[in-house]
Amino acid sequence: MVRRILTGTGRGVAVVLGVVTLTFLLLHLAPGDPVQRLIGPGAGAEELAAGRRALGLDRPLHEQYLAWLGQAVRGDFGPSIAQGRPASRILGEAWPATALLVVTSILLSWLAGIIVGVLQANTRRRGLDASVSAVTVALNAMPGYWLGLALVMGFTYWLGWLPAFGASGLDAEFLSGGAAVADRLRHLALPLATLTLIGFGANARFTRAAMLELRHAPFLVSARARGLEERRVVVRHQLRSALVPIVTLLGLSLPAIFSGAVFVEAIFAWPGVGQVLVQAVQARDYPVVMAAATISAVLVVAGNLVAEFLVSVVDPRVRDATA
Amino acid sequence: MRRLDRRGRIGLVLLVVVAAGALLAPVVAPVDPEAQRDVVATRFLPPLTSDGFGVFHALGTDRLGRDVWSRLVYGSRVSLAVGALAMVISLVIGIGVGAAAAAGPRALGTVLLGATDFALGLPRVVLLLLLAALWQPSAVLVVVVLGVTGWMPVARLVHAEVRAQLVRPYVEAATALGGSRIRVLARHALPNAMAPVVALATLGVGNAITLEAGLSFLGLGVQPPAASWGTMIASGRDTVVNAPWVGLAPGIALVLVVVGCTLVADAVQERGNGS
Numbered sequence: 171m172v173r174r175i176l177t178g179t180g181r182g183v184a185v186v187l188g189v190v191t192l193t194f195l196l197l198h199l200a201p202g203d204p205v206q207r208l209i210g211p212g213a214g215a216e217e218l219a220a221g222r223r224a225l226g227l228d229r230p231l232h233e234q235y236l237a238w239l240g241q242a243v244r245g246d247f248g249p250s251i252a253q254g255r256p257a258s259r260i261l262g263e264a265w266p267a268t269a270l271l272v273v274t275s276i277l278l279s280w281l282a283g284i285i286v287g288v289l290q291a292n293t294r295r296r297g298l299d300a301s302v303s304a305v306t307v308a309l310n311a312m313p314g315y316w317l318g319l320a321l322v323m324g325f326t327y328w329l330g331w332l333p334a335f336g337a338s339g340l341d342a343e344f345l346s347g348g349a350a351v352a353d354r355l356r357h358l359a360l361p362l363a364t365l366t367l368i369g370f371g372a373n374a375r376f377t378r379a380a381m382l383e384l385r386h387a388p389f390l391v392s393a394r395a396r397g398l399e400e401r402r403v404v405v406r407h408q409l410r411s412a413l414v415p416i417v418t419l420l421g422l423s424l425p426a427i428f429s430g431a432v433f434v435e436a437i438f439a440w441p442g443v444g445q446v447l448v449q450a451v452q453a454r455d456y457p458v459v460m461a462a463a464t465i466s467a468v469l470v471v472a473g474n475l476v477a478e479f480l481v482s483v484v485d486p487r488v489r490d491a492t493a
Numbered sequence: 494m495r496r497l498d499r500r501g502r503i504g505l506v507l508l509v510v511v512a513a514g515a516l517l518a519p520v521v522a523p524v525d526p527e528a529q530r531d532v533v534a535t536r537f538l539p540p541l542t543s544d545g546f547g548v549f550h551a552l553g554t555d556r557l558g559r560d561v562w563s564r565l566v567y568g569s570r571v572s573l574a575v576g577a578l579a580m581v582i583s584l585v586i587g588i589g590v591g592a593a594a595a596a597g598p599r600a601l602g603t604v605l606l607g608a609t610d611f612a613l614g615l616p617r618v619v620l621l622l623l624l625a626a627l628w629q630p631s632a633v634l635v636v637v638v639l640g641v642t643g644w645m646p647v648a649r650l651v652h653a654e655v656r657a658q659l660v661r662p663y664v665e666a667a668t669a670l671g672g673s674r675i676r677v678l679a680r681h682a683l684p685n686a687m688a689p690v691v692a693l694a695t696l697g698v699g700n701a702i703t704l705e706a707g708l709s710f711l712g713l714g715v716q717p718p719a720a721s722w723g724t725m726i727a728s729g730r731d732t733v734v735n736a737p738w739v740g741l742a743p744g745i746a747l748v749l750v751v752v753g754c755t756l757v758a759d760a761v762q763e764r765g766n767g768s
Contacts (some may be wrong), residue, residue: 310755
């Protein structure tokens with residue numbers, strides 16, 4: 171188990187390093203000069219050279235890379251070009267919002283997806299199964315930015331129930347206790363619903379398929395033959411086995427969930443890493459782009475490690491093989 | 494060709510209808526998708542109305558008075574072409590890497606699979622955003638970027654399938670008859686491993702279309718005034734109150750195409766399991 175976690179961590183570090191290196195190389199290979207951008211189109215050759223020297227851009231690429239890496243390891247990503255504040259502080263303010271959104275949505279969408287998938291796989295009413303499948307296929311097909319838009323249309327403009335953007339209202343500072351919590355929850359509702367509904371569609375589909383695959387497994391026949399109650403057979407035996415591929419998929423789908431969050435954050439102006447990343451990319455704010463790419467890679471890798479750990483909890487073969 | 498089940502046929506019909514619309518765009522949508530006449534008089538016309546020039550707008554007009562139906566139909570060309578071409582790139586890389594890893598020397602396999610796992614761990618959207626933002630956004634760039642970031646699942650699947658085929662008796666027979674390793678791979682093992690790959694590729698096309706629209710939505714993909722579903726949804730975002738049809742129409746089209754891909758993929762997968 172310990173070895174498993176260690177190799178997982180090693181692989182995670184390699185992925186983060188890869189993302190960082192790739193991002194660094196891409197930034198420096200891409201056309202466009204940040205110094206030119208900073209000083210403006212009227213910059214003379216001497217000014218440009220001085221600017222490059224000030225930012226250390228005249229040094230060889232590998233020296234710049236190592237210098238950046240050395241600072242990044244200590245949590246220093248340099249100052250933001252657009253805002254002047256340290257990039258690490260900008261990201262430090264952003265990541266809890268993303269984590270809140272992503273973690274809550276994963277929990278809700280998997281819980282609902284597994285319950286619905288199990289019920290679908292075991293119902294005798296084929297019409298019901300087919301219509302629920304139609305809904306989950308459609309949800310699975312919906313791009314987050316569009317579903318978000320549709321929800322805003324319904325809940326903000328037609329019904330007037332929920333706010334369309336931000337993490338808190340303009341008057342949030344004047345609210346106290348319960349009112350402040352309610353305000354946060356109301357702002358969380360639509361982005362969370364968007365991300366959760368999309369994940370729910372995929373998870374219900376996958377759970378249903380995984381359950382159906384086991385339908386005729388001999389161990390279920392024998393469990394029934396021993397006279398076990400049907401509910402117990404389904405939950406303790408069928409679902410227990412189906413959980414192995416389900417949890418594996420959870421780990422594999424983490425980058426996609428994070429990607430979905432980037433778009434959802436952009437739609438709802440949710441102040442998270444995705445929002446920061448999109449804005450920094452559009453403003454060519456290199457230090458912030460590097461920091462955001464690093465943080466997102468770390469978040470994805472950490473999630474993958476958790477999923478890998480869960481697989482070993484769920485699957486005794488994996489658990490015992492590495493104990 | 495064995496037949497697909499009912500869901501698969503529904504999906505196939507959906508895709509064929511959309512593809513035919515894209516091919517026959519000038520016939521299906523006679524109004525120029527970029528035509529702007531009198532912007533003030535023709536903007537935000539609701540669906541099923543005619544403007545003062547006698548032009549009928551089945552899905553209304555957007556904020557510049559452009560025909561939403563025409564933009565939808567011409568936009569489908571961008572979406573389908575980008576999705577399909579990106580998947581072709583992913584297939585070429587994925588099949589190459591997967592087959593080489595399965596049939597090549599052990600060390601090569603280890604290296605290739607390691608690289609695949611590593612690439613799978615990269616956050617795709619972050620890379621897409623970076624590449625699209627750093628170079629000049631264009632349809633070609635989006636195709637290439639989607640293609641080179643989408644091959645990993647194909648490689649994994651091809652590797653697993655080809656490995657399973659290579660131990661079958663017919664491969665042994667083909668080898669005994671004097672077939673070289675490459676010939677056995679290309680003529681026998683790969684074709685027999687293709688059914689699940691086709692299913693995965695169909696899903697991948699839907700995925701690529703969604704991502705393309707997402708990049709265009711953020712302004713990093715196909716550039717205006719060219720019609721693309723992503724840019725249409727983005728412009729619908731600002732007019733969600735007074736002209737909801739501008740954003741709803743391309744979204745529904747997108748969902749239909751992706752649902753079509755999902756249904757076909759499910760049916761192909763199931764057919765493969767049944768045989």
